[in-house]
Amino acid sequence: MLRYKVTIAYDGTQFAGFQLQVKQRTVQGVMEKAVRTIAKSPTRIVVNGSGRTDAGVHALGQVVHFDFPFALPAAAMLKALNSLLPLDVVVKDCQVADSGFHARYDTTGKRYVYRVSRGYYTDPFRRFYTGHWKYALDVDKIELALNDFIGTHDFSSFAASGGSIKNKVRTIFAATVTEDPASDELIFEFYGNGFLYNMVRIMVGVALEIGNGRRPVHDILRLYEVKDRTQARYTAPASGLYLKKVYYGDGPADKGDLVTL
Amino acid sequence: MLRYKVTIAYDGTQFAGFQLQVKQRTVQGVMEKAVRTIAKSPTRIVVNGSGRTDAGVHALGQVVHFDFPFALPAAAMLKALNSLLPLDVVVKDCQVADSGFHARYDTTGKRYVYRVSRGYYTDPFRRFYTGHWKYALDVDKIELALNDFIGTHDFSSFAASGGSIKNKVRTIFAATVTEDPASDELIFEFYGNGFLYNMVRIMVGVALEIGNGRRPVHDILRLYEVKDRTQARYTAPASGLYLKKVYYGDGPADKGDLVTL
Numbered sequence: 001m002l003r004y005k006v007t008i009a010y011d012g013t014q015f016a017g018f019q020l021q022v023k024q025r026t027v028q029g030v031m032e033k034a035v036r037t038i039a040k041s042p043t044r045i046v047v048n049g050s051g052r053t054d055a056g057v058h059a060l061g062q063v064v065h066f067d068f069p070f071a072l073p074a075a076a077m078l079k080a081l082n083s084l085l086p087l088d089v090v091v092k093d094c095q096v097a098d099s100g101f102h103a104r105y106d107t108t109g110k111r112y113v114y115r116v117s118r119g120y121y122t123d124p125f126r127r128f129y130t131g132h133w134k135y136a137l138d139v140d141k142i143e144l145a146l147n148d149f150i151g152t153h154d155f156s157s158f159a160a161s162g163g164s165i166k167n168k169v170r171t172i173f174a175a176t177v178t179e180d181p182a183s184d185e186l187i188f189e190f191y192g193n194g195f196l197y198n199m200v201r202i203m204v205g206v207a208l209e210i211g212n213g214r215r216p217v218h219d220i221l222r223l224y225e226v227k228d229r230t231q232a233r234y235t236a237p238a239s240g241l242y243l244k245k246v247y248y249g250d251g252p253a254d255k256g257d258l259v260t261l
Numbered sequence: 262m263l264r265y266k267v268t269i270a271y272d273g274t275q276f277a278g279f280q281l282q283v284k285q286r287t288v289q290g291v292m293e294k295a296v297r298t299i300a301k302s303p304t305r306i307v308v309n310g311s312g313r314t315d316a317g318v319h320a321l322g323q324v325v326h327f328d329f330p331f332a333l334p335a336a337a338m339l340k341a342l343n344s345l346l347p348l349d350v351v352v353k354d355c356q357v358a359d360s361g362f363h364a365r366y367d368t369t370g371k372r373y374v375y376r377v378s379r380g381y382y383t384d385p386f387r388r389f390y391t392g393h394w395k396y397a398l399d400v401d402k403i404e405l406a407l408n409d410f411i412g413t414h415d416f417s418s419f420a421a422s423g424g425s426i427k428n429k430v431r432t433i434f435a436a437t438v439t440e441d442p443a444s445d446e447l448i449f450e451f452y453g454n455g456f457l458y459n460m461v462r463i464m465v466g467v468a469l470e471i472g473n474g475r476r477p478v479h480d481i482l483r484l485y486e487v488k489d490r491t492q493a494r495y496t497a498p499a500s501g502l503y504l505k506k507v508y509y510g511d512g513p514a515d516k517g518d519l520v521t522l
Contacts, residue, residue: 011385058386088385124272124349125319125390182443 002068004077005097011088012058012238013128019052027053027089031064034084038077039069050103050110050246054198056238058129060113061092063246065103101248109173109247112200114188115180115240116208130185131204131240137211139177139186145210146175148220149190149203156227158203159196160235168227170194177207189244198235205234263329265338266358272349273319273499274389280313288314288350292325295345299338300330311364311371311507315459317499319390321374322353324507326364362509370434370508373461375449376441376501377469391446392465392501398472400438400447406471407436409481410451410464417488419464420457421496429488431455438468450505459496466495 008031016024020032031047039045047066053059072080078094085091117123117130118137149172156168174191188204206223209215216222223232269292277285281293292308300306308327314320333341339355346352378384378391379398410433417429435452449465467484470476477483484493 009385011388082382087383087388090382090385121343121351122348124270124351127272127348129386 001099002071003065003097003099003101004068004074005063005065005095005101005103006077006081006091007093008059008062008064009090009092010059010062011128012053012056014088015055017053017055017057018049018062027059027062028064030086030089031081032066034081035066035068037084038072038080041069045069048103050107051243053241053243054238056128057241057243059243061245062243063103063107063248065097065101103246106248107194107246108249109191109193110195110243111189111191111245111247112195113242113244114190114200114204114236115242116186116188116204116236117240118184118186126183126185128239131236133186133208133212135212137186137208138213139179139211141213141217142177142186142207142211145207145217145220146177146188148218149175153224154227155196155199155224157223157229157232158199158206159229160198160202161229162197165196168196170196170199175203200241201236201238202229202232202234204236204240206232208236209234262360263332264326264358264360264362265329265335266324266326266356266362266364267338267342267352268354269320269323269325270351270353271320271323272389273314273317275349276316278314278316278318279310279323288320288323289325291347291350292327292342295342296327296329298345299333299341302330306330309364311368312504314502314504315499317389318502318504320504322506323504324364324368324509326358326362364507367509368455368507369510370452370454371456371504372450372452372506372508373456374503374505375451375461375465375497376503377447377449377465377497378501379445379447387444387446389500392497394447394469394473396473398447398469399474400440400472402474402478403438403447403468403472406468406478406481407438407449409479410436414485415488416457416460416485418484418490418493419460419467420490421459421463422490426457429457431457431460436464461502462497462499463490463493463495465497465501467493469497470495 010027015027018027020026020028035045047064050063074094074096078091081091115130117126117132120134122132152171154169170192172192176189178187180187190200271288276288279288281287281289296306308325311324335355335357339352342352376391378387378393381395383393413432415430431453433453437450439448441448451461
């Protein structure tokens, strides 16, 4: 029995999210099918992800682990998986991991990207790959506001209601926005020790409203205080969100640095 | 009755091509539906395209015309169409045209783009928007070969068999290839006075085989001679093809220049 740590990218458009669901096409589902085919296993082989992603959310570097019944060189496993997986999932890296490694429990940080298309109309070619904001945006104001995300805060106002997680305190190490000259899209990047359900999409929604002048620049500080999700209002759509990287003690998170990478 | 000339862009992925078909989702179909809704017309209003595009083929600048029962300012027509069209079609320009203007019969040239993704595996995010070639490519060789397309030639070897068009002679004004540093994709561009069915996709297929050394650099000259479509073999997939611009006496085509724009 050998444990593999596998980094995958996927286009989330045609998936009902990461997590296995009956009669739905999910990333976990297609991964488990491929692994089981390679193993010729009569029973399910569980593929554990670093966390779930919602329907329509993409990944550039999601990490999963699974236990495989026999030893296959990592390069052979990578090749076998890519030959079996559908075209919207690709294995980017494959390593044999320590038997104690766990893709979810061992994470020390995650990095998300959120892309926003700014044209008056949604670009037909980007509708599944960006959020869309057609109103005026002051990017300097957004940059200023994003600084308020950095540090350790109670993100209760930035988490979808419901859910079993009681502790809503998270640490954000970096929060940036850049303009992609090629596409004229805004690219948000958030790096933190963990993210609550819908948290990045709500953070982006608030940042866009600040950029449009609908909220004061430092409204984020007020939202920490009120601990009221309804006051954050707008959740940016799933289509713009990408899980970029999962950290396992290999990022500056572990040194406690609050740096922009 | 007023004739409108409308420039549209569309993501061809979810269309069964441009041309109206029973029980199929087509670009012409969604355009006609939108126009008819604005006109509140009890009968069909025909939307004529500059030409068909196949299922999966995209457009950055397809041109259509239609006759509308009452006078609407062009800006209002543009806005009304965009508010009614699905997200995979967008109107980029709208003008009131001369009553004699015809989107198909008046074309003097067309420009196509073909994008090729070069990674070993298909990029999940680009699978509907590029062709894919994982073998080695000598771009200098391709550039050399593309020069053989320029000029007036019999393109019988480069046209899908069947079809009613007897005259297979066309003039190519420009044929270029560039490398997109952002995406690492190859971008072919072809500008000519007209293109036969599947012609660009077959031209790209031959160019890629030359770039990989499967054909001699000047094999295109031989293909003109043999007039045999089977010898051109590979047709590059629809997903990489974009109709970029349609010319109506407004391009260098009319001056007979053989220039790269």
